[in-house]
Amino acid sequence: MARIVMKFGGTSVGDLDRIRNVARRVKAEVDAGNTVAVVVSAMSGVTNTLVDYCRSISPMHDAREYDHVVSTGEQVTSGLLAMALQELGVEARSWAGWQIPIKTDGTHSKARIVDIETDDLVARMDRGQVAVVAGFQGIGPDNRVTTLGRGGSDTSAVALAAALKADICDIYTDVDGVYTTDPRIVSKARKLNKITYEEMLESASLGAKVLQVRSVEMAMKHGVRVQVRSSFSDAPGTIICDEDEIVEKELLSGIAYSRDEAKVTLVKVADRPGVAANIFGPLSDANVNVDMIVQNVSHGGGATDLTFTVTKGDLARCVKVLEDRKADLGYVELLQDANVVKVSVIGVGMRSHAGVAQTMFSALAEKGINIQVISTSEIKVSVLIAEEYTELALRALHTAYGLDAA
Amino acid sequence: MARIVMKFGGTSVGDLDRIRNVARRVKAEVDAGNTVAVVVSAMSGVTNTLVDYCRSISPMHDAREYDHVVSTGEQVTSGLLAMALQELGVEARSWAGWQIPIKTDGTHSKARIVDIETDDLVARMDRGQVAVVAGFQGIGPDNRVTTLGRGGSDTSAVALAAALKADICDIYTDVDGVYTTDPRIVSKARKLNKITYEEMLESASLGAKVLQVRSVEMAMKHGVRVQVRSSFSDAPGTIICDEDEIVEKELLSGIAYSRDEAKVTLVKVADRPGVAANIFGPLSDANVNVDMIVQNVSHGGGATDLTFTVTKGDLARCVKVLEDRKADLGYVELLQDANVVKVSVIGVGMRSHAGVAQTMFSALAEKGINIQVISTSEIKVSVLIAEEYTELALRALHTAYGLDAA
Numbered sequence: 001m002a003r004i005v006m007k008f009g010g011t012s013v014g015d016l017d018r019i020r021n022v023a024r025r026v027k028a029e030v031d032a033g034n035t036v037a038v039v040v041s042a043m044s045g046v047t048n049t050l051v052d053y054c055r056s057i058s059p060m061h062d063a064r065e066y067d068h069v070v071s072t073g074e075q076v077t078s079g080l081l082a083m084a085l086q087e088l089g090v091e092a093r094s095w096a097g098w099q100i101p102i103k104t105d106g107t108h109s110k111a112r113i114v115d116i117e118t119d120d121l122v123a124r125m126d127r128g129q130v131a132v133v134a135g136f137q138g139i140g141p142d143n144r145v146t147t148l149g150r151g152g153s154d155t156s157a158v159a160l161a162a163a164l165k166a167d168i169c170d171i172y173t174d175v176d177g178v179y180t181t182d183p184r185i186v187s188k189a190r191k192l193n194k195i196t197y198e199e200m201l202e203s204a205s206l207g208a209k210v211l212q213v214r215s216v217e218m219a220m221k222h223g224v225r226v227q228v229r230s231s232f233s234d235a236p237g238t239i240i241c242d243e244d245e246i247v248e249k250e251l252l253s254g255i256a257y258s259r260d261e262a263k264v265t266l267v268k269v270a271d272r273p274g275v276a277a278n279i280f281g282p283l284s285d286a287n288v289n290v291d292m293i294v295q296n297v298s299h300g301g302g303a304t305d306l307t308f309t310v311t312k313g314d315l316a317r318c319v320k321v322l323e324d325r326k327a328d329l330g331y332v333e334l335l336q337d338a339n340v341v342k343v344s345v346i347g348v349g350m351r352s353h354a355g356v357a358q359t360m361f362s363a364l365a366e367k368g369i370n371i372q373v374i375s376t377s378e379i380k381v382s383v384l385i386a387e388e389y390t391e392l393a394l395r396a397l398h399t400a401y402g403l404d405a406a
Numbered sequence: 407m408a409r410i411v412m413k414f415g416g417t418s419v420g421d422l423d424r425i426r427n428v429a430r431r432v433k434a435e436v437d438a439g440n441t442v443a444v445v446v447s448a449m450s451g452v453t454n455t456l457v458d459y460c461r462s463i464s465p466m467h468d469a470r471e472y473d474h475v476v477s478t479g480e481q482v483t484s485g486l487l488a489m490a491l492q493e494l495g496v497e498a499r500s501w502a503g504w505q506i507p508i509k510t511d512g513t514h515s516k517a518r519i520v521d522i523e524t525d526d527l528v529a530r531m532d533r534g535q536v537a538v539v540a541g542f543q544g545i546g547p548d549n550r551v552t553t554l555g556r557g558g559s560d561t562s563a564v565a566l567a568a569a570l571k572a573d574i575c576d577i578y579t580d581v582d583g584v585y586t587t588d589p590r591i592v593s594k595a596r597k598l599n600k601i602t603y604e605e606m607l608e609s610a611s612l613g614a615k616v617l618q619v620r621s622v623e624m625a626m627k628h629g630v631r632v633q634v635r636s637s638f639s640d641a642p643g644t645i646i647c648d649e650d651e652i653v654e655k656e657l658l659s660g661i662a663y664s665r666d667e668a669k670v671t672l673v674k675v676a677d678r679p680g681v682a683a684n685i686f687g688p689l690s691d692a693n694v695n696v697d698m699i700v701q702n703v704s705h706g707g708g709a710t711d712l713t714f715t716v717t718k719g720d721l722a723r724c725v726k727v728l729e730d731r732k733a734d735l736g737y738v739e740l741l742q743d744a745n746v747v748k749v750s751v752i753g754v755g756m757r758s759h760a761g762v763a764q765t766m767f768s769a770l771a772e773k774g775i776n777i778q779v780i781s782t783s784e785i786k787v788s789v790l791i792a793e794e795y796t797e798l799a800l801r802a803l804h805t806a807y808g809l810d811a812a
Binding site: 086094 | 470485505550
């Protein structure tokens with residue numbers, strides 16, 4: 001007997017039949033003797049409709065009113081799932097965020113959970129009642145409904161699992177687990193049985209869209225074991241857990257990529273103290289997020305080339321900020337390139353193994369792929385390459401690191 | 407400067423353009439120096455969709471979950487209207503029932519309001535903030551959302567007006583007021599400037615569908631002046647108020663009719679003490695509402711004919727109950743007739759005027775219309791006639807009582 005949190009996303013509760021399907025899955029856990037809390041998203045499409053309403057009525061809408069409106073989608077699903085469970089003879093009740101309450105800070109539309117009161121919930125779960133919790137929402141210090149930002153239901157589920165000291169938080173989704181890389185590109189990609197929080201965090205940050213970054217951070221902070229699994233099959237998924245739990249550590253957990261990158265190079269910037277601050281300060285003020293930064297070898301004559309990456313969406317704003325300051329910054333030319341991709345190899349195993357980066361560089365060189373920018377962290381190596389090589393690079397690296405399925 | 411409550415029904419907030427239109431009407435009241443609370447229904451169609459979801463998932467659904475689901479429609483509208491007002495430069499915020507709170511009893515899906523805390527609301531309204539309140543909902547003693555039953559937003563508005571001691575409660579709807587009778591049938595029907603609570607209550611009970619009976623009862627109890635008016639025109643509507651406020655009282659306020667009637671006659675029932683209880687007790691147990699009752703002259707030999715009316719929807723159940731007890735009740739024959747209509751003339755003026763019923767009987771007799779059952783109260787006379795005479799009777803009575811428009 002375990003205490004578990006189950007979370008179902010929008011496609012898993014997309015219509016009434018799927019809600020009934022979810023009820024059957026929950027019943028199976030109850031029948032197995034587990035005590036269960038379920039966190040649900042809005043039925044697919046509902047949140048988008050509500051967001052569109054808000055944007056249409058008021059382009060610069062009040063975030064408090066936005067939360068009041070868009071939080072209703074999850075409330076509807078939670079009530080319907082509670083009914084569907086009752087219909088199967090399972091005792092259940094729905095909970096809006098404010099009822100538990102799930103207390104958040106006051107940052108409407110992207111609030112952070114600060115506390116969840118669980119005494120009543122635990123007492124009810126212990127006597128067999130399933131708690132069906134509306135995801136994505138809480139209540140702020142102003143006694144108004146808050147929402148946690150897109151994908152916030154993952155965070156609701158992990159936070160609830162932490163507060164309930166649940167044995168596991170099962171995230172049901174439309175994929176059946178976390179793969180060594182994107183199986184749509186690399187047919188030999190393998191599903192991982194386990195992955196560490198750190199690796200999952202790097203993967204999530206680097207473009208693998210299985211889980212929201214914040215939910216993984218929260219799981220790591222509170223030691224919540226999370227399982228990513230399919231709503232539509234009974235196969236076990238991938239468990240995200242502490243490194244200690246993984247006995248047979250592999251060198252790499254996987255290879256991630258992100259196409260949402262653009263490269264900017266400032267040619268012949270004056271190479272003097274303070275120039276980096278002069279460049280990146282204004283970009284930060286303009287809300288441009290800078291990722292990889294490389295300062296190339298000096299041209300001599302007190303000038304250097306500076307290359308960095310931003311998201312594709314920020315590129316135009318970034319270029320405008322820098323061109324407006326061209327005289328001040330004293331560069332000769334601004335080069336931009338949106339046809340790039342960032343490919344990263346990730347693994348806690350590389351802490352204790354040398355040569356991980358070298359394997360990457362050799363594998364890419366063998367395929368004639370030029371590396372434009374390199375950046376590394378303790379558990380990853382990222383390179384920027386031309387976008388046209390994405391698939392070739394992923395397959396080559398997957399083989400080079402011995403990740404291919406048998 | 408007045409304190410007013412404005413209520414907009416589902417068709418008045420049926421889409422985003424109509425919500426913007428409502429915002430303009432509210433702004434006009436604010437610009438005129440009034441302090442304003444607005445009560446809104448769900449956008450038309452939304453509640454029906456949510457109710458259908460509940461019925462589909464669970465035919466005998468938990469009323470608490472039903473309330474959790476269907477109350478979201480009004481929450482959405484209240485947030486959108488608050489945004490639309492802000493967009494026009496009007497300070498506004500939305501309120502769910504639980505936030506104010508609007509406290510109700512625990513009768514989920516048809517709760518009654520027991521208290522509304524208004525201190526915060528009044529303070530905000532007094533400094534110019536419009537309160538946009540989700541209608542139809544409150545919070546029960548179990549800290550869960552309750553709903554007030556269909557049409558409950560009228561009741562929300564009147565209750566809020568009572569709690570706020572508002573000068574008037576304007577109910578905006580798709581008709582422009584209360585008429586002397588149904589203008590679709592009687593072209594000479596006139597819009598009334600004022601009508602008493604008692605008259606409106608009789609009209610509402612008797613089939614005029616302008617306002618929910620409960621909202622009128624509450625307005626009468628708390629002395630809330632209510633105005634029924636059109637969302638789509640600026641013309642004044644009909645004020646429902648205390649009798650004292652109406653200086654020029656007319657004999658009649660109007661003529662109502664209800665087609666939702668069926669007549670049942672038990673022929674030759676044993677005429678002995680207790681027989682009425684034997685008949686109506688089981689009907690009451692079966693949830694059959696009996697309206698008009700007439701016991702006809704005795705046949706002699708200790709037998710009498712008993713005639714009464716029920717709603718058309720209850721007829722089959724009523725007949726079954728009585729046929730199952732035929733031996734026990736000892737009647738000879740059961741006659742039923744669903745082709746009947748109840749026509750009622752209503753007016754507080756008839757308290758002080760004799761001959762009101764006689765005018766009715768004569769006018770109907772002149773047209774050759776047979777009266778099947780008669781019932782009277784202090785301010786109304788109702789007759790049951792064959793349904794085919796509905797239009798003829800309404801026009802004849804409208805003329806006979808001098809109600810025709812010039």
